[in-house]
Amino acid sequence: MKIGKRTVLALLGGTMMVAAGNLAAQEAAPGKVEAVKPRAGANPAPARKQGEGAGPFNKMVIRGVTLIDGSGAPPRGPVDIVVEKNVIADILPAGTPGLPLKQGREPRDFDYEIDATGMYVTPGFVDMHVHGSTSDKAPDLSYSYKLWLAHGVTTVRGVDLAPFEISLSERARSARNEIAAPRIFAYQRPGQGKGWTGGRVNTPEKARAWVQWAAKQGIDGIKILDSEDQPPEVMAAIMDEAKKTKLGTVAHLSQIGVGRMNAVQAGEAGLGTVTHFYGHFESMLKNGQVQNWRHDYNYADEQDRFGDVANLGDESVEPGSPEWWDYLEKQKANKVTFDPTMTIYAAGRDLMRARNADWHDKYTMPQLWGFYQSSRENHGSYFYDWTLATEVKWRKFYDKFMRLLNDYKNIGGRVTTGSDSGFIFEPYGFGYIQELEMLQEAGFNPSQVLMAATLNGALTLYEPKGQPVPPIGTVRVGKLADLVILKENPLQNFKTLYGTGALRLNESTQKLERVGGVSYTVKDGIVYDAKKLLADVAEMVASEKRRMGMPETGLPHP
Numbered sequence: 001m002k003i004g005k006r007t008v009l010a011l012l013g014g015t016m017m018v019a020a021g022n023l024a025a026q027e028a029a030p031g032k033v034e035a036v037k038p039r040a041g042a043n044p045a046p047a048r049k050q051g052e053g054a055g056p057f058n059k060m061v062i063r064g065v066t067l068i069d070g071s072g073a074p075p076r077g078p079v080d081i082v083v084e085k086n087v088i089a090d091i092l093p094a095g096t097p098g099l100p101l102k103q104g105r106e107p108r109d110f111d112y113e114i115d116a117t118g119m120y121v122t123p124g125f126v127d128m129h130v131h132g133s134t135s136d137k138a139p140d141l142s143y144s145y146k147l148w149l150a151h152g153v154t155t156v157r158g159v160d161l162a163p164f165e166i167s168l169s170e171r172a173r174s175a176r177n178e179i180a181a182p183r184i185f186a187y188q189r190p191g192q193g194k195g196w197t198g199g200r201v202n203t204p205e206k207a208r209a210w211v212q213w214a215a216k217q218g219i220d221g222i223k224i225l226d227s228e229d230q231p232p233e234v235m236a237a238i239m240d241e242a243k244k245t246k247l248g249t250v251a252h253l254s255q256i257g258v259g260r261m262n263a264v265q266a267g268e269a270g271l272g273t274v275t276h277f278y279g280h281f282e283s284m285l286k287n288g289q290v291q292n293w294r295h296d297y298n299y300a301d302e303q304d305r306f307g308d309v310a311n312l313g314d315e316s317v318e319p320g321s322p323e324w325w326d327y328l329e330k331q332k333a334n335k336v337t338f339d340p341t342m343t344i345y346a347a348g349r350d351l352m353r354a355r356n357a358d359w360h361d362k363y364t365m366p367q368l369w370g371f372y373q374s375s376r377e378n379h380g381s382y383f384y385d386w387t388l389a390t391e392v393k394w395r396k397f398y399d400k401f402m403r404l405l406n407d408y409k410n411i412g413g414r415v416t417t418g419s420d421s422g423f424i425f426e427p428y429g430f431g432y433i434q435e436l437e438m439l440q441e442a443g444f445n446p447s448q449v450l451m452a453a454t455l456n457g458a459l460t461l462y463e464p465k466g467q468p469v470p471p472i473g474t475v476r477v478g479k480l481a482d483l484v485i486l487k488e489n490p491l492q493n494f495k496t497l498y499g500t501g502a503l504r505l506n507e508s509t510q511k512l513e514r515v516g517g518v519s520y521t522v523k524d525g526i527v528y529d530a531k532k533l534l535a536d537v538a539e540m541v542a543s544e545k546r547r548m549g550m551p552e553t554g555l556p557h558p
């Protein structure tokens with residue numbers, strides 16, 4: 001495939017000061033683009049400022065809410081939720097539906113009270129696939145942290161969040177609540193870590209040695225990418241050693257290795273989570289294990305890589321066929337979690353929608369916006385000539401993928417919610433809510449979506465640690481106080497969870513209004529005003545635009 005001039009970058013050059021410096025350097029060396037750039041480093045978040053979050057309190061009471069507890073139980077209320085420090089201490093009836101609430105309700109010895117009468121409470125959400133905002137996308141990690149918290153995400157599985165040492169130090173700072181951030185689970189990649197002296201992890205022996213070393217450093221799990229260094233025997237060693245050292249595993253079964261280890265084989269070897277769609281359909285190809293690559297396919301060309309994935313739709317067996325069910329039953333028997341991250345490839349179905357989403361102007365960092373624009377160097381910015389035919393292929397592929405997820409859920413398989421935001425026009429937080437939308441589109445009822453977003457993630461994070469009863473994921477007495485407090489009922493419309501809200505016509509004024517958005521996110525007993533977090537993010541974005549000499553509102557649209 002030919003590599004022409006980067007016309008989109010050229011288009012951006014006139015209007016976008018941020019790209020100007022880079023552009024000059026890139027234009028000076030035409031044709032030097034051979035592969036996507038390695039991921040940039042990440043800057044730690046600044047310490048939590050005075051007034052950034054309130055608490056934890058000796059006793060906090062959240063009054064008068066309808067509780068959707070994350071376990072699959074129906075909504076119930078009104079209740080008062082009592083939080084002592086960072087633990088849910090009690091859930092008390094506050095009255096009877098249809099009657100006025102009882103006044104002066106116990107307990108009275110609280111030191112903080114939230115009157116949330118008529119509001120809804122869910123467990124904090126778990127984003128099972130994240131990368132923190134790297135230095136080429138935002139000044140520091142707080143950009144991603146605040147967008148996650150503002151969308152109710154109180155726990156993230158970084159796969160990886162940041163380089164090894166930064167992931168661990170940010171996890172510790174978050175655990176001490178020194179930063180405004182969700183709980184962090186640090187899943188790292190084989191070979192990472194400055195203290196690792198064993199070199200490339202490309203043999204089973206080295207794999208075991210690295211896993212043991214990394215477990216001692218305190219990581220939570222391993223992100224496996226079946227690169228050239230990790231053929232099946234190395235992956236199997238990683239998974240086996242991970243189990244012995246109580247680490248979780250999640251694999252992106254990329255095209256490089258999936259011809260030898262697909263998702264069912266990885267499940268048999270002990271894999272915990274399959275993330276994205278990779279590996280599922282390669283386990284069910286009609287014509288054997290290897291996809292029918294076009295003769296001129298080039299994996300290093302990301303439009304080939306991401307465009308042709310959708311061919312798996314036609315190359316794999318029919319939904320509902322014996323092979324289809326056989327695949328799902330095997331994955332269920334091996335207790336494999338599916339973490340589909342549908343949202344991150346959603347632009348492939350409808351690029352214009354993704355580019356023009358409501359949130360970009362105010363909340364998308366100008367650097368991140370620049371990163372998203374079609375470029376042969378930026379990972380995931382692969383829309384070089386994305387045609388209607390490709391979009392149609394993707395829509396059909398997603399129909400099949402959704403059917404797979406729904407069928408897996410229906411036989412009792414576990415599905416979680418991950419976003420992989422920060423690429424492909426999906427900003428942090430907003431992208432996560434879109435994943436909830438897409439699970440509902442797949443056939444999950446809203447309560448099942450909420451379970452996937454809360455309890456299922458919690459179970460998947462804590463089971464490898466030998467903790468089958470997770471301390472988060474449901475709103476129950478004794479659990480950690482990770483809560484989302486909302487004006488709108490999320491089960492009625494998950495779109496109301498977006499920081500930009502959902503549009504609704506006010507019948508009394510006949511004016512359109514934005515309703516919803518999270519009101520408060522409680523993480524570890526600390527109450528964050530979600531609207532304030534969004535305002536912080538908007539100011540961070542505006543300040544970066546000022547620094548770059550760009551208008552504060554809007555973004556350049558080539």
Ligand SMILES: [Zn+2]
Nearest residue numbers: 129131159420
């Ligand atoms: Zn990822």
